[in-house]
Amino acid sequence: EPEVTQTPSHQVTQMGQEVILRCVPISNHLYFYWYRQILGQKVEFLVSFYNNEISEKSEIFDDQFSVERPDGSNFTLKIRSTKLEDSAMYFCASSEQGFGTQYFGPGTRLLVL
C-alpha cells in the first residue's frame, strides 16, 4: 500500500542552524501539507502546497520557514535559523484531492539544542 515517507526520522541541531526535512508523498497525490506536534500538544497545521505554490499557511509559518518541491517526488520543509521552540515532531501529509483524506508520514522528530 502506498505511504508517505519522511527522512530523517530524528534530527538534533544547534539553535541557529538550518535544517531541511524531507518527505516523499504518495505518488499520485497533488496536495501536500506540513504539520507539527510539540510534545504533549495538539497537532498544528503549518502549510499546504498545491501546483508548486503555497495554498495556505498558518501564523507559525513565518519567514524562517519555506517549502519546496524540488523534483517530481520530494517535498521539503526548511527552517532557516532554528529556535528552541521549533523542537517538535514534524509530519508531512498528502492527499489526492484538495478536500480528501490526508495521509500522514511517520514524522521527523526535531530537537533544537
Added chain:
Amino acid sequence: KQEVTQIPAALSVPEGENLVLNCSFTDSAIYNLQWFRQDPGKGLTSLLLIQSSQREQTSGRLNASLDKSSGRSTLYIAASQPGDSATYLCAVGLIQGAQKLVFGQGTRLTINP
C-alpha cells in the same frame, strides 16, 4: 476560530467492550471530519473520513458519526481489542482556502486484556 475538543482525555476499558469516543467542534462550517489513530512516538493513521454531507461512515469495527449542526462527532469501536490501544485524534477540515485540518487533543485509549 475553530476549536476542537475531545472528551475524555483518557479512557481505560476491558477487552471486548464497545466504546464511544467524542469529538466536538465550535464552528459548523466544516468540509469534512477525519479520525486518526496515533501510536506512541509514531505518525497518524487515517481511520475514517466523513464528508459534511454524510451522517456516518463505517470501516470494520469502527463507526464514525457526524452531526454538523450540533458540532459533534463520535467514533464507536465495537468489541475492543488490546491492539486498539492508542491515541485517537479527530480533525475537522475547514471550508475556506485549501483544506487544513484542525485537530483535537486526542483521547488516549487503553484496552486491558
